[in-house]
Amino acid sequence: MSERPPKPPRQECWDRRMELPLAVASLAYLAGYAVRVLARDHLPRLGVDLCVGVVLGAWAVFVTDYVVRLRLSGLHPLRFVRTHLLDTVVLLLPLLRPVRMVALYDRVQRRRGQPRLGLYARVMVYSGLSVSLLGFTAALTVYHHEADAPGATILTFGDSVWWACATLATVGYGDVTPVTPIGRTVAVGLMACGLALLGAVTGSFSSWLIQAFTREDEKPGNGERPPGDFPGAS
Amino acid sequence: MSERPPKPPRQECWDRRMELPLAVASLAYLAGYAVRVLARDHLPRLGVDLCVGVVLGAWAVFVTDYVVRLRLSGLHPLRFVRTHLLDTVVLLLPLLRPVRMVALYDRVQRRRGQPRLGLYARVMVYSGLSVSLLGFTAALTVYHHEADAPGATILTFGDSVWWACATLATVGYGDVTPVTPIGRTVAVGLMACGLALLGAVTGSFSSWLIQAFTREDEKPGNGERPPGDFPGAS
Amino acid sequence: MSERPPKPPRQECWDRRMELPLAVASLAYLAGYAVRVLARDHLPRLGVDLCVGVVLGAWAVFVTDYVVRLRLSGLHPLRFVRTHLLDTVVLLLPLLRPVRMVALYDRVQRRRGQPRLGLYARVMVYSGLSVSLLGFTAALTVYHHEADAPGATILTFGDSVWWACATLATVGYGDVTPVTPIGRTVAVGLMACGLALLGAVTGSFSSWLIQAFTREDEKPGNGERPPGDFPGAS
Amino acid sequence: MSERPPKPPRQECWDRRMELPLAVASLAYLAGYAVRVLARDHLPRLGVDLCVGVVLGAWAVFVTDYVVRLRLSGLHPLRFVRTHLLDTVVLLLPLLRPVRMVALYDRVQRRRGQPRLGLYARVMVYSGLSVSLLGFTAALTVYHHEADAPGATILTFGDSVWWACATLATVGYGDVTPVTPIGRTVAVGLMACGLALLGAVTGSFSSWLIQAFTREDEKPGNGERPPGDFPGAS
Numbered sequence: 001m002s003e004r005p006p007k008p009p010r011q012e013c014w015d016r017r018m019e020l021p022l023a024v025a026s027l028a029y030l031a032g033y034a035v036r037v038l039a040r041d042h043l044p045r046l047g048v049d050l051c052v053g054v055v056l057g058a059w060a061v062f063v064t065d066y067v068v069r070l071r072l073s074g075l076h077p078l079r080f081v082r083t084h085l086l087d088t089v090v091l092l093l094p095l096l097r098p099v100r101m102v103a104l105y106d107r108v109q110r111r112r113g114q115p116r117l118g119l120y121a122r123v124m125v126y127s128g129l130s131v132s133l134l135g136f137t138a139a140l141t142v143y144h145h146e147a148d149a150p151g152a153t154i155l156t157f158g159d160s161v162w163w164a165c166a167t168l169a170t171v172g173y174g175d176v177t178p179v180t181p182i183g184r185t186v187a188v189g190l191m192a193c194g195l196a197l198l199g200a201v202t203g204s205f206s207s208w209l210i211q212a213f214t215r216e217d218e219k220p221g222n223g224e225r226p227p228g229d230f231p232g233a234s
Numbered sequence: 235m236s237e238r239p240p241k242p243p244r245q246e247c248w249d250r251r252m253e254l255p256l257a258v259a260s261l262a263y264l265a266g267y268a269v270r271v272l273a274r275d276h277l278p279r280l281g282v283d284l285c286v287g288v289v290l291g292a293w294a295v296f297v298t299d300y301v302v303r304l305r306l307s308g309l310h311p312l313r314f315v316r317t318h319l320l321d322t323v324v325l326l327l328p329l330l331r332p333v334r335m336v337a338l339y340d341r342v343q344r345r346r347g348q349p350r351l352g353l354y355a356r357v358m359v360y361s362g363l364s365v366s367l368l369g370f371t372a373a374l375t376v377y378h379h380e381a382d383a384p385g386a387t388i389l390t391f392g393d394s395v396w397w398a399c400a401t402l403a404t405v406g407y408g409d410v411t412p413v414t415p416i417g418r419t420v421a422v423g424l425m426a427c428g429l430a431l432l433g434a435v436t437g438s439f440s441s442w443l444i445q446a447f448t449r450e451d452e453k454p455g456n457g458e459r460p461p462g463d464f465p466g467a468s
Numbered sequence: 469m470s471e472r473p474p475k476p477p478r479q480e481c482w483d484r485r486m487e488l489p490l491a492v493a494s495l496a497y498l499a500g501y502a503v504r505v506l507a508r509d510h511l512p513r514l515g516v517d518l519c520v521g522v523v524l525g526a527w528a529v530f531v532t533d534y535v536v537r538l539r540l541s542g543l544h545p546l547r548f549v550r551t552h553l554l555d556t557v558v559l560l561l562p563l564l565r566p567v568r569m570v571a572l573y574d575r576v577q578r579r580r581g582q583p584r585l586g587l588y589a590r591v592m593v594y595s596g597l598s599v600s601l602l603g604f605t606a607a608l609t610v611y612h613h614e615a616d617a618p619g620a621t622i623l624t625f626g627d628s629v630w631w632a633c634a635t636l637a638t639v640g641y642g643d644v645t646p647v648t649p650i651g652r653t654v655a656v657g658l659m660a661c662g663l664a665l666l667g668a669v670t671g672s673f674s675s676w677l678i679q680a681f682t683r684e685d686e687k688p689g690n691g692e693r694p695p696g697d698f699p700g701a702s
Numbered sequence: 703m704s705e706r707p708p709k710p711p712r713q714e715c716w717d718r719r720m721e722l723p724l725a726v727a728s729l730a731y732l733a734g735y736a737v738r739v740l741a742r743d744h745l746p747r748l749g750v751d752l753c754v755g756v757v758l759g760a761w762a763v764f765v766t767d768y769v770v771r772l773r774l775s776g777l778h779p780l781r782f783v784r785t786h787l788l789d790t791v792v793l794l795l796p797l798l799r800p801v802r803m804v805a806l807y808d809r810v811q812r813r814r815g816q817p818r819l820g821l822y823a824r825v826m827v828y829s830g831l832s833v834s835l836l837g838f839t840a841a842l843t844v845y846h847h848e849a850d851a852p853g854a855t856i857l858t859f860g861d862s863v864w865w866a867c868a869t870l871a872t873v874g875y876g877d878v879t880p881v882t883p884i885g886r887t888v889a890v891g892l893m894a895c896g897l898a899l900l901g902a903v904t905g906s907f908s909s910w911l912i913q914a915f916t917r918e919d920e921k922p923g924n925g926e927r928p929p930g931d932f933p934g935a936s
Contacts, residue, residue, distance in 0.1 A: 119915050162418050169425035171406035172873030174642055184864050191871035195903050201429050203908030206437030206674060207915055213353050213441055396652050403659035405640035408876055435663050440671030440908060444678060446587060630886050637893035639874030669897050674905030678912060680821060 011072040018065055023104060026097040029058035030137070033095065037144045038157055059094055066091050095137045102129045120204055127200040131168060131193060138190045139164040145182045152179055168194040245306040252299055257338060260331040263292035264371070267329065271378045272391055293328055300325050329371045336363045354438055361434040365402060365427060372424045373398040379416045386413055402428040479540040486533055491572060494565040497526035498605070501563065505612045506625055527562055534559050563605045570597045588672055595668040599636060599661060606658045607632040613650045620647055636662040713774040720767055725806060728799040731760035732839070735797065739846045740859055761796055768793050797839045804831045822906055829902040833870060833895060840892045841866040847884045854881055870896040 032054035039047070066087065070080045081088050090096050143160035146152045153176040154160050163176045167190045178184050266288035273281070300321065304314045315322050324330050377394035380386045387410040388394050397410045401424050412418050500522035507515070534555065538548045549556050558565050611628035614620045621644040622628050631644045635658050646652050734756035741749070768789065772782045783790050792799050845862035848854045855878040856862050865878045869892045880886050 119911070123911065158415065158418075162422075165422045165425060166406065167873055169404060169429055170638070170871060170873050171401055171404050171425050171428065172640070172868060172875045173406045173408035173411045174875030174877050175408050175411045177875045177877045181860065184860075188864075188867045191867060191873050194873065195871055195900060196907075198429060198432065198900065199903040199907035201433040202436045202440075202670060202904045203674075203906075203911045204437075205430075205433035206440040206671075206904075206908040207912040209353070209357065209437045210441040210444060210912060211915065213445060392649065392652075396656075399656045399659060400640065403638060403663055404872070405635055405638050405659050405662065406874070407640045407642035407645045409642050409645045432663060432666065435667040436670045436674075436904060437908075439664075439667035440674040440905075443587070443591065443671045444675040626883065626886075630890075633890045633893060634874065637872060637897055639869055639872050639893050639896065641874045641876035641879045643876050643879045666897060666900065669901040670904045670908075672905075673898075673901035674908040677821070677825065677905045678909040 011069065014068060014072055019104060021061060022065060022097075023101055025058040025061040026094075026101060028054050029094050030098050032058065034140055037140050062091055062094055062097065095141065096134075098137070099130050099133050102126050102133075105129075120208060123200060123204050127197055131197050134190065134193050135161075135164045135168055138167075138186050138193075141186050142178050142183045145180050145186075146178055149180045149183075153177060154183070164190060167191060168197060170194045170198060245303065248302060248306055253338060255295060256299060256331075257335055259292040259295040260328075260335060262288050263328050264332050266292065268374055271374050296325055296328055296331065329375065330368075332371070333364050333367050336360050336367075339363075354442060357434060357438050361431055365431050368424065368427050369395075369398045369402055372420050375420050376412050376417045379414050379420075380412055383414045383417075387411060388417070398424060401425055402431060404428045404432060479537065482536060482540055487572060489529060490533060490565075491569055493526040493529040494562075494569060496522050497562050498566050500526070502608055505608050530559055530562055530565065563609065564602075566605070567598050567601050570594050570601070573597075588676060591668060591672050595665055599665050602658065602661050603629075603632045603636055606654050609654050610646050610651045613648050613654075614646050617648045617651075621645060622651070632658060635659055636665060638662045638666060713771065716770060716774055721806060723763060724767060724799075725803055727760040727763040728796075728803060730756050731796050732800050734760070736842055739842050764793055764796055764799065797843065798836075800839070801832050801835050804828050804835075807831075822910060825902060825906050829899055833899050836892065836895050837863075837866040837870055840869075840888050843888050844880050844885045847882050847888075848880055851882045851885075855879060856885070866892060869893060870899060872896045872900060 032051045035043070036048065036051035036055070043051070069084075069087075070077060073080055075083070090100065139157065139160040142154060142163070143157050146154040146160070147156075154163055159176045163178075166173050167187060170191070178187050266285045269277070270282065270285035270289070277285070303318075303321075304311060307314055309317070324334065373391065373394040376388060376397070377391050380388040380394070381390075388397055393410045397412075400407050401421060404425070412421050500519045503511070504516065504519035504523070511519070537552075537555075538545060541548055543551070558568060607625065607628040610622060610631070611625050614622040614628070615624075622631055627644045631646075634641050635655060638659070646655050734753045737745070738750065738753035738757070745753070771786075771789075772779060775782055777785070792802065841859065841862040844856060844865070845859050848856040848862070849858075856865055861878045865880075868875050869889060872893075880889050
């Protein structure tokens, strides 16, 4: 939502042309990984190879896009990495890429001149979509690394989804928890998302209340009772 | 609290006439389900049949209301479903319907010209009522599906209420947790309510503080100490 | 902090005269209960009787004060109960009374004309004091009812304090949890306090940030960078 | 961020001259303690002595600084302790001192005239840095005191970090929890940090949303839809 400096025309052109391929590659990556993880016991040898191929192919698309954008920007590689930190992280952890599609959806809608949603609706839709995608991805990754670990409590994908939900809501029952280093690292990332989600929900409600109060305050015949007293504060 | 476009007069008339029957049916549904679940071991055959009858009868009222409103709106069914998503969800999960009565209470009070509560009091009363109803409903449903499940930790209705409270407050002890798929799905819904409750409490307090600060700021002789320094921030 | 209608002079006089005795009785009640609970195995027969006497005496003071105030108000008893709901609750659960002393402290300080703390400092001091008192009281009560319960995990007063802290912070480890109905009821009350505490902390920080931002916005030479872009929002 | 009264010139001079030594001593203290705790089984006798020496040396620097500042201030010792409460706490718990370096970093940057980050970026960077340092310190301390305790569940430093993360996010799985009094005391402090972190994240998001809404409100051609309706509120 911030205004960046205008990009050079060739870069702009490349970005726009790559939108669709990148979105397809993102979904292919996620789908390939999901099939590989979820159907691992029932997948024939060929299916496994196919999944791995799709995943690697999608990754190749990401790397190509990154390299071309680095070239077009005309920046020194190190400087490019520093100014495009998020892109670099997504390049190394491509499972996070589908989350970027939430921003893409916004950009496409704006270009088509469709009326945008209200601010609160947008915050809710974006945080809802992002959190669902992140939760699914985290559940996949944790299930992948935990299922065969000794002493694991996350034994099925259902357990993993259940754990991800309890973590995102910062409830954290602790009946199933990751035990491997990779699973716990993913869990820490998911906790950070949960904190951000809490911030988004709370912040939305808080700013909506403040605004509703301001509007009520400006109404003329609002004489019965000042609405600003906190109930119970005497 | 938003202003919707005015409804056609016949629909408005139907809505008003159905308010009472729908409220009665909502409570009958909840009561029938509660008796069925809580007294299942002590209920004679006739009592069970009676409960099931009440539940099905209430559901029939909901379906009739939905169909009539669909007709009166003059919209294509699919479009009606899309624009009345919440109504459709409530039709399929009628246990959620009593929560709608919280809004009804507000509408009735407004029509009678009674002085409305202040904004904070309303937010507190509504979120309190909604959360209590949702918590009770979730505790009922979870107890219904968990009590006989193998490996269950929620064995009594008391356990179920205890679990629902810990979930709504996002505390999540984890000493009793659902283990069946249905119980866990209900739990995820309850966690979302807990997040929203947290947002309501936090948002209320936050906007009250902002407003109290603004008021204090406008007082004339407030010279001892600027109230805006965060304690400990040096 | 709200402005109530002025009380009749005799009632005002009674309130002021009872301030000190009520504060002393509150502390005596809490102290008597604490000694009774914490030293129950090492207390001679006489000590137990003394504690019970102090507790009952303090309660008698509360009842007397309530009855006198009911008479002085000139209201119908039922109406008095309805308009003084908080007082009635505190009469039945006198362990909550010390929390009221936090408000007393404010009133005394204001009467003496001492400079009041800033708004944030006051919110922090009051919520800190209230939460400490409530946590201590809840830990006492839970320890009292849990320590001898079959299957209890809260076995020492240390466990009880540890559990109260984890509950107030909405962390909820679940390594020790109440198992008796009374313990769990107290726990639900403590969770509500935890939610309110979270709201106070978050609300304070949020309103402080909004105000700091407004101040920064009004500074003249603030040209380097608009401070309003959320980092990472592109 | 508050404006304090100007300090006497000699004190100002001492503060500036001690900035670097104190920062070095802080890091030396943390490093010495970390090596001592993490490598305790593999450290030769000499290494242990070296670590203890570094830790004690750093502490001596802190004490010297405190005493000199007490003298330069010209205040009565008791009054100095009361007005420099935070400094006194940090003197007794020097592990908290590296956190003060976050504030130092800001002061150095301001003196050099470098453009400061936006308000949100600063809040995020400071709370991120502080929370990382506090979490690491708490994990170290808890591991130090828990690892050999009977009945402990925190057996490795990895467990300790995992527990610290779950505590800071207020998730609190409870699969590993401290059992010793010291470990639990540290845990309560960490929970308070978690609450503050939650407040910072939520407050940032909330104030950003309020500001974004205000800006959107002031735009001229914003006629499609009022952005202030909360989705779902009818």
